[in-house]
Amino acid sequence: MKFCFMDVKSNNNPKTNNRFWYALDNAAKIFPAIITREVTSVIRISAKLAEPVHIEAFRKAVLMAENRFPYYLVQLRKGFFWYYLEHLPHHILVEPDDKECCRKFEKGDLLLRFLLWENSISLEVSHILTDGGGAFEFLRTVLILYFQECGVAIPEDFLYKKPQEKWSEEEFEDAYQRYFKEEIPPLVRRSKAFHLPFSLNMSPRFHRTIVNVSMGDIKRVAKDNRVSITVYLAAVYLYNLQDVFEHLNPISKLKMSKVLRVQVPVNLRNIFSSQTMRNFSLFVMPEIDLRLGHYSFEEILRSVYHQMELETEEKLINKNISRNVGSEKKIYVRSIPLFVKSLILKAKFNSLGTSQFSGVVTNLGRVDLPPEVADKIDHFVLTAPPPNKMLKISCAVVGFKERLTLCFGSVAKSDEFEKRFVRFLNENNISSESEELNLINS
Amino acid sequence: MKHCPNCGVALDENANFCSLCGEPLLERNEANLAFIETRRQQREDKLLTEYQKLSGFQKRRLFLKISAMILLSGIFITLIIDFVTKGDFTWSRYPVTVGLALLLNITMGTFWYCREILWGGLSFLSSAVLLVLLDIYSGNSGWGMQLGIPLLFAAYVTVFILIRLIRLTSQKGLNVIAYALLTTGILSICTDGIINLYKTDLVNFGWSLIVMASAIIVSLLLLYVHFRLKKVTDLKRFFHI
Numbered sequence: 001m002k003f004c005f006m007d008v009k010s011n012n013n014p015k016t017n018n019r020f021w022y023a024l025d026n027a028a029k030i031f032p033a034i035i036t037r038e039v040t041s042v043i044r045i046s047a048k049l050a051e052p053v054h055i056e057a058f059r060k061a062v063l064m065a066e067n068r069f070p071y072y073l074v075q076l077r078k079g080f081f082w083y084y085l086e087h088l089p090h091h092i093l094v095e096p097d098d099k100e101c102c103r104k105f106e107k108g109d110l111l112l113r114f115l116l117w118e119n120s121i122s123l124e125v126s127h128i129l130t131d132g133g134g135a136f137e138f139l140r141t142v143l144i145l146y147f148q149e150c151g152v153a154i155p156e157d158f159l160y161k162k163p164q165e166k167w168s169e170e171e172f173e174d175a176y177q178r179y180f181k182e183e184i185p186p187l188v189r190r191s192k193a194f195h196l197p198f199s200l201n202m203s204p205r206f207h208r209t210i211v212n213v214s215m216g217d218i219k220r221v222a223k224d225n226r227v228s229i230t231v232y233l234a235a236v237y238l239y240n241l242q243d244v245f246e247h248l249n250p251i252s253k254l255k256m257s258k259v260l261r262v263q264v265p266v267n268l269r270n271i272f273s274s275q276t277m278r279n280f281s282l283f284v285m286p287e288i289d290l291r292l293g294h295y296s297f298e299e300i301l302r303s304v305y306h307q308m309e310l311e312t313e314e315k316l317i318n319k320n321i322s323r324n325v326g327s328e329k330k331i332y333v334r335s336i337p338l339f340v341k342s343l344i345l346k347a348k349f350n351s352l353g354t355s356q357f358s359g360v361v362t363n364l365g366r367v368d369l370p371p372e373v374a375d376k377i378d379h380f381v382l383t384a385p386p387p388n389k390m391l392k393i394s395c396a397v398v399g400f401k402e403r404l405t406l407c408f409g410s411v412a413k414s415d416e417f418e419k420r421f422v423r424f425l426n427e428n429n430i431s432s433e434s435e436e437l438n439l440i441n442s
Numbered sequence: 443m444k445h446c447p448n449c450g451v452a453l454d455e456n457a458n459f460c461s462l463c464g465e466p467l468l469e470r471n472e473a474n475l476a477f478i479e480t481r482r483q484q485r486e487d488k489l490l491t492e493y494q495k496l497s498g499f500q501k502r503r504l505f506l507k508i509s510a511m512i513l514l515s516g517i518f519i520t521l522i523i524d525f526v527t528k529g530d531f532t533w534s535r536y537p538v539t540v541g542l543a544l545l546l547n548i549t550m551g552t553f554w555y556c557r558e559i560l561w562g563g564l565s566f567l568s569s570a571v572l573l574v575l576l577d578i579y580s581g582n583s584g585w586g587m588q589l590g591i592p593l594l595f596a597a598y599v600t601v602f603i604l605i606r607l608i609r610l611t612s613q614k615g616l617n618v619i620a621y622a623l624l625t626t627g628i629l630s631i632c633t634d635g636i637i638n639l640y641k642t643d644l645v646n647f648g649w650s651l652i653v654m655a656s657a658i659i660v661s662l663l664l665l666y667v668h669f670r671l672k673k674v675t676d677l678k679r680f681f682h683i
Contacts, residue, residue, distance in 0.1 A: 051452070052445055052450055052451055052452040053451045053452065054443070054451070054452040055451045055453055055461055055462050056453070056454055056461070059461075094462065095462070096448075096449045096462050096463040097449075098449070116449065116451055117449055117450060117451075118449065118450030118451065119450070197612075199612050200612075389613075
């Protein structure tokens with residue numbers, strides 16, 4: 001599908017039928033089919049400031065950012081064959097943060113919102129619109145504009161999406177299409193993975209536990225082991241999954257799959273040169289197979305390191321993109337009506353998606369802001385989209401100054417997994433402490 | 443710079459209301475103190491009175507209060523009408539006894555929700571007494587003891603097992619419907635047997651076997667779909683309703 005991106009200013013009459021629209025990118029196509037009231041596919045990034053947010057300055061910053069990112073002012077519409085995103089001439093909502101976290105976006109709404117409470121600014125974005133990387137770039141711009149409004153001088157040479165610049169077409173391209181190569185063999189299907197056997201929380205199920213980790217400690221330990229922080233955390237995740245599995249009763253052990261696999265999203269903007277502000281990430285899935293016996297932590301760490309190195313290789317990533325994009329390009333897939341396609345996508349998401357991995361570790365990396373702005377911010381919290389009933393727990397990570405913040409989003413009743421995780425970090429000389437988040441927090 | 447007393451954001455000095463949450467921004471002086479306190483109280487009350495925020499026990503107690511009001515007023519009105527029209531308590535004995543038994547059961551359910559055996563046992567006793575009383579009112583033909591109580595016992599045992607089974611199930615979906623169907627089948631067999639025993643003094647089964655066979659076939663199909671085909675099946679989403 002081609003973009004029909006017209007000048008936004010000439011099209012802000014809500015009654016006009018010639019609003020700009022664009023097709024969902026390849027990664028976003030699955031989300032409309034799987035979204036429910038509990039599994040909302042909404043990402044949340046929060047910035048906790050040193051002082052209370054000045055509401056008027058913040059509104060001005062959001063208005064300026066809206067002009068810079070017009071491709072985010074869209075709503076989800078249903079076509080006959082696919083969903084698509086259509087321009088919606090509304091302002092981005094700025095609301096008090098006193099409701100549930102990662103709430104579903106209703107029909108006819110924009111797919112992003114700002115939530116404020118005391119000194120916290122949170123951006124919630126639907127995964128249909130963009131991934132964590134794109135959402136963070138947007139929040140970063142809004143934060144810089146906000147502090148500029150508050151009188152903070154931003155260095156001229158600091159790179160960010162300045163409101164006076166015009167957007168480039170590359171920012172709203174479907175980058176998967178650009179890097180798609182035809183005639184690449186498809187990926188071999190993986191076996192089913194182990195899933196945490198915890199019972200589910202009462203509705204509303206989703207709750208979060210924040211773990212504050214010392215950046216210095218984790219950096220030192222990761223460096224000693226010659227791995228990155230992401231690899232280290234994925235290994236800790238797998239080690240804890242193994243621990244949970246080994247404490248199961250013999251009958252449950254027999255029933256459960258013995259393959260433990262962690263999904264680690266990779267920001268493809270770092271691998272392929274792309275400016276896109278829409279979804280552009282893929283997953284690697286390091287695994288351990290407990291049928292081969294007990295793994296020591298060092299063994300897991302080595303294995304995860306090598307698997308990640310191998311899977312983030314450009315050619316293998318290309319193979320993944322080709323699998324995903326290739327299937328959407330097939331004529332028989334394109335000609336299936338949307339309601340049938342939604343059923344198939346939902347089934348595929350369960351069989352090819354969630355059933356193949358036991359957990360998620362997503363790392364946004366270290367936040368880069370001008371020192372003048374960084375001084376005014378205490379920390380960031382990234383919340384991954386609420387996991388479904390099968391996955392139960394996911395972990396999102398973001399680093400800022402001397403603090404690495406882990407956020408465990410969970411729909412399980414028990415917080416055993418989170419506690420094990422913190423205990424393991426502390427035992428390995430990485431000082432960390434956890435706090436349960438209330439409704440109004442972060 | 444002012445700060446909103448509700449959401450805590452900073453506002454311009456001349457603002458009268460918080461532009462984020464709509465809270466009025468008043469100086470804390472003699473004239474405004476009462477209003478500020480009322481707002482604070484209202485906010486807290488709003489949080490407390492939201493039905494979703496009540497605990498399970500609070501919700502059950504609320505249900506008990508409402509049912510007690512309806513049932514007791516119903517009993518009272520029935521008694522008065524009966525007494526005024528007939529000069530005695532005749533037909534009103536039926537609704538009054540049923541109403542009291544119902545109230546007793548709801549009360550037990552409110553306080554002993556988690557103690558199923560105690561609640562189930564006492565509920566069975568009260569319902570058995572109710573049946574015997576109804577039998578006595580209607581001429582004491584003996585159906586209460588011979589037919590009513592065995593049927594009641596079968597119903598209590600099967601439903602009790604069903605509830606236990608559902609509570610033990612971690613993944614609730616089509617399997618719950620399958621268990622309910624199987625329970626219905628078993629209950630039909632019990633009912634058929636008890637009625638035949640009461641009528642002919644012989645234990646034989648007729649129609650209930652057909653019900654049971656159908657229930658088994660459908661349940662097996664549902665259990666297969668639940669356990670083998672899809673783990674996370676949201677029916678609404680699956681059928682795209």
